[in-house]
Amino acid sequence: MVLYAFIKGIFKEALAKKILLTIFGFFTLIIVLIIFAITNSTVDGLQMMLESKSEGGLREAVMMLQSGIVSGIPMFMLVASMLIITASFVPDMLKKGHIDLILSKPISRTKIIFGQFLAGIILVFVSFLFLLGIIWLIVSLKTGYWNFSFLYSILWFTLIFAVLYSAVILIGILSRSSILTIIINLLLFFPITWLLYLANRYFESDQKGIVFGAVAEALLKFFYQILPKAWNLQDMCDAIITNNPVTNYQPLISSLLFMAVMLSVSIWYFNKKDY
Amino acid sequence: MNVIEINGVTKNFPAKRFSGEKIKALDNVSFSVGSGEIFGLLGPNGAGKTTLVKILLGITYSTAGKASLFDKPVTDVNIKRKVGYLPENHKFPNYLTGEQVIDYFGRLSGLRKGDLEKKTYKYLKIVGMDEWGTTKIKKYSKGMLQRLGLAQAMISNPDLIFLDEPTDGVDPIGRKEIRDVLLELKSQGKTIFLNSHLLSEIELICDRVAILNKGALIKEGSVEDITTSENKYVFLTSDLSDAIMNKLLVEHKSTVQGRNEFSCFVNGVEDVNKIIDYLRSSGILIHGVSREKNSLESMFINLIEQKN
Numbered sequence: 001m002v003l004y005a006f007i008k009g010i011f012k013e014a015l016a017k018k019i020l021l022t023i024f025g026f027f028t029l030i031i032v033l034i035i036f037a038i039t040n041s042t043v044d045g046l047q048m049m050l051e052s053k054s055e056g057g058l059r060e061a062v063m064m065l066q067s068g069i070v071s072g073i074p075m076f077m078l079v080a081s082m083l084i085i086t087a088s089f090v091p092d093m094l095k096k097g098h099i100d101l102i103l104s105k106p107i108s109r110t111k112i113i114f115g116q117f118l119a120g121i122i123l124v125f126v127s128f129l130f131l132l133g134i135i136w137l138i139v140s141l142k143t144g145y146w147n148f149s150f151l152y153s154i155l156w157f158t159l160i161f162a163v164l165y166s167a168v169i170l171i172g173i174l175s176r177s178s179i180l181t182i183i184i185n186l187l188l189f190f191p192i193t194w195l196l197y198l199a200n201r202y203f204e205s206d207q208k209g210i211v212f213g214a215v216a217e218a219l220l221k222f223f224y225q226i227l228p229k230a231w232n233l234q235d236m237c238d239a240i241i242t243n244n245p246v247t248n249y250q251p252l253i254s255s256l257l258f259m260a261v262m263l264s265v266s267i268w269y270f271n272k273k274d275y
Numbered sequence: 276m277n278v279i280e281i282n283g284v285t286k287n288f289p290a291k292r293f294s295g296e297k298i299k300a301l302d303n304v305s306f307s308v309g310s311g312e313i314f315g316l317l318g319p320n321g322a323g324k325t326t327l328v329k330i331l332l333g334i335t336y337s338t339a340g341k342a343s344l345f346d347k348p349v350t351d352v353n354i355k356r357k358v359g360y361l362p363e364n365h366k367f368p369n370y371l372t373g374e375q376v377i378d379y380f381g382r383l384s385g386l387r388k389g390d391l392e393k394k395t396y397k398y399l400k401i402v403g404m405d406e407w408g409t410t411k412i413k414k415y416s417k418g419m420l421q422r423l424g425l426a427q428a429m430i431s432n433p434d435l436i437f438l439d440e441p442t443d444g445v446d447p448i449g450r451k452e453i454r455d456v457l458l459e460l461k462s463q464g465k466t467i468f469l470n471s472h473l474l475s476e477i478e479l480i481c482d483r484v485a486i487l488n489k490g491a492l493i494k495e496g497s498v499e500d501i502t503t504s505e506n507k508y509v510f511l512t513s514d515l516s517d518a519i520m521n522k523l524l525v526e527h528k529s530t531v532q533g534r535n536e537f538s539c540f541v542n543g544v545e546d547v548n549k550i551i552d553y554l555r556s557s558g559i560l561i562h563g564v565s566r567e568k569n570s571l572e573s574m575f576i577n578l579i580e581q582k583n
Contacts, residue, residue: 005382012379027322097366101427103334104360104437108352145489214424274288274335 002107007122012088014123019085026081027131034135038065038142052116063242064147069135070153070241074232074246076190082127083168083189086120087181090172099275109271113169117263120165125158132157147240156237163228163255164189166262173266173273189230196224197231228258277346277437278466279308279331283338286326286490300326302490303340308483309433313457313467315477317571318487319579324470325363327487328437331468332360344435356385359428363422363439363470369413373404373423376412377430384431391430398426403452411514417444425453429460434458439470476492478502478571486575487583502574506568508547509538513560523550538567 014020046061091118093099102112132154142144164185171181199220202208212220232251239246284304290296301323308314318324329335331342333349347354367376378394386394399405402422412420422443428436439458442450450473457467457480469476477484478498485495494501514534515523523529527550529539541547547564554561569577 001383001385001387005379008382012371012375013368022567094522095366097362097364100329100332100334100362101360101365101367101380102383104332104351104355104358104362105380106355107383125549146379205561272336275329 002111003115003118006112007119008184010092010119010123012117013089013092014085017085023081023085023127024130027127027134030131031134031138033065035099035138038139043143047078058143058145059147062139062143062147065143066136066139066147066150066153067238067242068131069139070150070157070234070237072231072234075157075160075230075237078128078131078157079164079230080186080189082124083185084182086124086165087168087172087185088178089120090116090169091176091178091181091184094173094176094275096275103275110267113173113263113267113270117162117165120168121158121162124161125154128154128157128161132155147241149243152240153237156233156240160230160233160237163233163259164230165229166259166266170262170269173270190216191229192223193227200224225254226258228255230255233267238263276310278310278312278344279314279468280341280343280346281306281327281331282341284327284330284337285431286323286330286335287338296389299490301330301337301487303539304484304487304490304492306495308466308468310466311461311464312482313461313469313480315469315471315481315484316358316487317471317474317477317484319576321583322487322546323490324441327441328470332358332437340357356431357434359431359433361421361424361428361436361438361441363443365424367412367420367427370411371428372409372411373399373415374408375406376423379425379429381430385448386431388444390473392473393463394430394432394516397421398429401429401456402426403449418446418449421445422449422453425456433465435468437470440472441469442471442476450476471563472574474575475570482555484571488579490549493582496577498571502569502570504567506539506563508550509536509563509565509567510550511536511562511564512554513562515559518556519554519557519559522553535562535578 011020014023041056043065046064047057052193093102103109107115125244131150136147138152139150167188168181168185171184172178175181202210202219203217229251233255236246236252282305284301285299286301286381287297288300292296297559303322308393316324316327321407326335330337331344331349332355333352342349344354345357347375359423368379371379374395378391381391381394396405396408402425404419404422404426407415407419412423415423421441425438425441428438441457442453445453457469460467461480469477469481481498483495483497484501486493515531515537520531520534520537523537524531524538527539527541527546531537538551541550551561552565
């Protein structure tokens with residue numbers, strides 16, 4: 001009942017602030033663009049590029065197309081826009097006169113944080129379901145190849161959002177400022193974790209043009225380990241939708257750990273704070 | 276049975292970040308509130324009234340001391356099922372309608388859809404807002420928001436209701452209606468804890484009051500006891516002669532109000548009886564003798580001025 005109230009509350013807020021309208025308007029625009037962009041010649045062109053006209057070639061062409069749709073830049077744009085949209089939820093809840101009312105109700109503070117967290121995730125899941133679900137439908141109808149694995153991208157994108165949203169919750173509680181929450185989280189997402197992702201790939205590769213000092217390398221590796229790995233998660237999502245094996249689950253585990261730590265600190269701080 | 280128990284509650288707030296200095300918002304406050312009472316908490320701005328209410332609701336934590344509601348510590352979340360609250364300067368999401376506000380906070384109180392549908396209209400009607408239920412609250416006046424806040428505080432039919440400045444911004448007729456609602460709640464056996472600056476209202480409806488000043492409890496008791504002077508008596512008599520008036524002025528430091536009324540300070544009932552004997556022996560008829568009653572406001576101002 002309480003969780004339902006939070007979810008309903010968040011949807012009402014999103015509706016009233018025209019957030020939902022903006023999301024669905026923007027997503028509809030993307031969908032329309034994709035409808036016009038994907039033609040038979042697009043798929044034919046991809047098949048020619050893959051030098052295969054067989055059914056296997058079509059499958060690969062569709063996967064390549066879908067992989068491009070949910071690659072790094074679109075993923076960043078989608079998740080970042082959702083982080084901006086949801087960044088005000090916690091600071092708004094903490095406004096004087098509103099938080100007093102919520103805390104006077106028979107709900108534990110832990111449940112309030114979980115309620116806010118889940119409500120934000122559900123809002124974003126519904127948005128991604130709308131966008132990526134319809135994209136999948138369009139691509140499948142236009143190409144005749146139904147790659148169900150693409151639907152996992154809805155869950156993966158929601159997961160990437162959830163990991164970063166846990167930091168939004170913490171910064172929102174600490175700062176009570178929507179603007180600060182947006183700035184810090186966007187910086188965390190891009191460029192910080194992106195540069196760490198690139199640095200890690202560089203350290204793992206054989207060809208090294210630039211030599212880092214031992215301390216710098218250790219520091220970069222340390223931050224790479226403790227911060228969320230949205231870009232690695234995107235790689236994993238790409239592997240799953242293209243039916244490739246995922247060889248390394250460490251980014252998923254460490255990102256989930258980051259989320260758990262962010263939520264735990266949020267709950268601890270929120271539980272001890274006077275309002 | 277006591278609904279609220281406060282024992283030695285102290286609250287310190289940091290004065291400045293990282294300075295280590297503390298501001299004492301509450302200093303060893305103790306009192307209790309019985310079931311079915313309307314209890315008023317008075318005090319000048321910054322006395323610690325809202326802090327105390329927030330401690331009782333688990334919104335703020337006390338630095339020392341114990342507070343309980345219905346014999347359970349205030350940190351017990353489940354106890355809030357029996358509690359309603361209208362904070363001062365509350366902020367409802369302004370994109371909601373009155374009905375949606377009640378629905379949202381009702382659900383947070385643990386009410387189910389069926390229950391809520393019945394109760395929303397009922398409580399909006401009680402506070403005179405039934406015709407405004409479907410209007411967005413950004414169009415409400417301050418008084419209307421207060422009424423809505425009161426409905427929100429009552430929605431879960433709580434046994435104890437905390438109201439922080441409930442009549443703030445409400446017109447005189449609206450204030451009277453809110454007073455009537457509170458008296459109706461009292462008749463149903465509910466306990467009401469009222470924070471208000473409007474002392475005349477507190478005097479009209481409260482059974483007992485406590486006065487806080489600079490975080491310390493300086494007076495507590497029934498409105499009757501607090502507003503009645505312990506050592507000043509008022510005498511109503513037949514016409515007093517100049518000689519008698521002079522004697523009363525000199526010997527008893529009386530204040531004479533016309534020829535038929537005077538008041539004076541006494542040291543116990545023996546003094547009262549001596550004055551009565553003197554008046555009777557002088558052939559004066561006594562129409563009435565009573566302890567002087569002050570308004571809560573004048574008593575409050577005197578008390579705060581003395582303490583400051």
